[in-house]
Amino acid sequence: MxxxxxxxxxxxxxxxxxxxxxxxxxxxxxxxxxxxxxxxxxxxxxxxxxxxxxRGLSEKLQLVVYLKDDIQESGLKKVEAMIRDEEKIWKWEYLSKDNALRAFREKLKDKSAILEGLDANPLPASFNIYFKEGYRNYEEIKLLAGKFSAAQGVEDVDYGGGWILRFExxxxxxxxxxxxxxxxxxxxxxxxxxxxxxxxxxxxxxxxxxxxxxxxxxxxxxxxxxxxxxxxxxxxxxxxxxxxxxx
Amino acid sequence: MIQIFHLQKTYEGNNIPALSEINLHIQKGEFCYLCGPSGAGKSTLMKILMKMENYNQGQILIQGMNLAKIKESKIPYLRREIGVVFQDFKLLNRKTVFDNIAFPQEVVGKPRNEIKKKTWELLKYIGLAHKKDAYPLRLSGGEQQRVAIARALANDPSILLADEPMGNLDEEISMEIMGLFERANQYGATVLLATHNLSLTRRVMHRKIVLERGKLLAS
Known part of the structure; x- marks a missing residue:
């Protein structure tokens, strides 16, 4: 040995x-x-x-880009191209006016009476945008929100700024x-x-x-x-x- | 064999030195008593020689090795040259008599069969072969001290230091133990035996080194 x-x-x-x-x-x-x-x-x-x-909570951070009702097909394509080119974006979805109303009705299933008197669709079409890890913070989201709000055909953007700050x-x-x-x-x-x-x-x-x-x-x-x-x-x-x- | 020049040792927090201006030469094969009352500095000197304590001034040479210059990692090798016996035996109580004597040999990495042979030799030398499997606490004080001596001799050290080895033993047993030191000395070991038992030093004559209050009175 x-x-x-x-x-x-x-x-x-x-x-x-x-x-x-x-x-x-x-x-x-x-x-x-x-x-x-x-x-x-x-x-x-x-x-x-x-x-x-x-992580689950931060995945849910989103930026909603509301589109003008009179947006042209070309305007829509432009906004979509902006989203596609943005590397900070993880995933996104487009919600047309009709789909938005459908989703809203679904949400208010129990109180559908509220919507009965509605003769036109007041809801705007929108893009719901989610961010890649590392960009899920107030500064980044605010920057992107500013970029999208300046785009043609965009009515408004919403990202719950105050909520994000409190969350952070x-x-x-x-x-x-x-x-x-x-x-x-x-x-x-x-x-x-x-x-x-x-x-x-x-x-x-x-x-x-x-x-x-x-x-x-x-x-x-x-x-x-x-x-x-x-x-x-x-x-x-x-x-x-x-x-x-x-x- | 042991040369001490102008040795001084003061324990921290003490004004009076435990040892001062010690000059001493012990020849190879000599048998010396280190005498003096309690607190004279006998144990301190023993501990310094074993490199268990440091000293403040002076030079010590043991077999040509300068204690001041010896590296920390080399201290074990110095200790292998020196066998040491204490008043309180310091045996490993969880090991048998045989294992206690075999232990220093395992430490130096001797082959197993050599350890067995040497341990048997030593057991016979101290007259305890029949108690090889006993544990130290089952033995009398005299028997425990004999085991401690056998352990000290296990690696054939050139120097044997004994600090009050008969301190706890009666006269008759003390003479038996003394006989073991004498024989070790006859086999060639240099022996330095600290004691305050003057009757012993009168009965068996050897060179006396006398310490008192840290000073060398006679050598």
Whole structure:
């Protein structure tokens, strides 16, 4: 057997023996790691879900370009070409006057009586425009809104400017909050785990001193601790996964 | 073997030096007592020689190695040249007698069969072959100290340092332990034995190095 492999096996055996001989400290370490990972897991669960919700919400940000009733076919084509050429746009849909009214009627199904007296279609045709990721912010949307509102045949644009600003502010504070909570959590977990490690080192400081006295190198002293840590860490994860599967 | 020039050591926060102006030469194969009352600086000197403590001034050469210049990574190799025995034995209580003696040999990476052979030799030398599987806490003080001596001799060190090795033992057992040091010395080890037991130093005559309040009184 090559000396390196022999030494590795010895280190592994010693680490295993240490865990066996220090059952209580090892169990505490494994349990601490499990709890730490569980807390981290819960945080990540909340974090990723929240991120998904935010992405979903930001996908819904839209710019509505209302067209004049008397827009010509050529004008319509021009606006459409503008949309097509704009690389910031993710997807878009055209809503003709008729379709707009149909959609409106559908929406007011229960109160259709309101629309009964309507003899002409008051709703304008429109383009609903959605943005690519990275352009779903107030500044970009406002810029595009200005561009479209200046186009010929466009009656008005609507992008809920105030709402977007509030949405962005909310996301900004939410992100700061999550980062702060995550940071504190990480700090807490690091402290707990490092204290557990310190406890296990301290409980064996006599042994470490003796090893030093008989001329053990740093690596010879540290390696079993390292392997022990890896074993305990993996045991902690397995325990955590077990709990996760059960629940 | 051990040369000390103008050694001074002051512990942080203390005005009075623990050791001052120590000049000492110990020849290869010599057996010396390091005498003096408690607090004289015996243990401090032992710790400095083991590089467990640093010192403030002076020079120390051990087998030509300058302790001031030795790199952190080379300290383990210095310690392998020195066997050390303490008053409180400092055995690994979770290892058997056999494993305690085998341990320093594993540290230096000796082959397994050589470790076995040497450990058996030492067990016979200290007269504890029949207790090889016992754990230290099951042994008497004298037996534990014998194991500690065997461990100190496991790698055939050229120097054997003993800090009050008979401090906790009665007269009869102390003489037995003394016999082990004497034999190690006859096999070639340089022995420096710290003690405040004057009756012992009178019964077995060797060179006496006397420390008092950190100063060398006689050598």
């Amino acid at each position: 090559p000396p390196f492999l022999k030494q590795s096996l010895k280190t592994f055996a010693e680490a295993a023996a240490n865990i066996r001989d220090n059952k209580e400290t090892s169990l505490i370490a494994i349990f601490t790691i499990s709890v730490a990972i569980t807390i981290l897991g819960l945080f990540l669960l909340v974090y990723f879900n929240l991120n998904n919700v935010l 502010a909310a996301i900004f504070f939410l992100k700061i909050f999550i980062t702060a909570v995550g940071g504190l959590l990480a700090l807490g977990l690091i402290t707990i785990i490092s204290n557990t490690v310190r406890l296990s080192v301290y409980s064996r400081h006599d042994e470490i001193e003796i090893k030093k006295l008989v001329g053990a190198t740093r690596w010879f002293i540290q390696a079993p601790f390292l392997v022990e840590g890896i074993i305990q860490g993996m045991a902690g994860v397995v325990f955590y996964l077990g709990v996760l599967i059960i629940f």
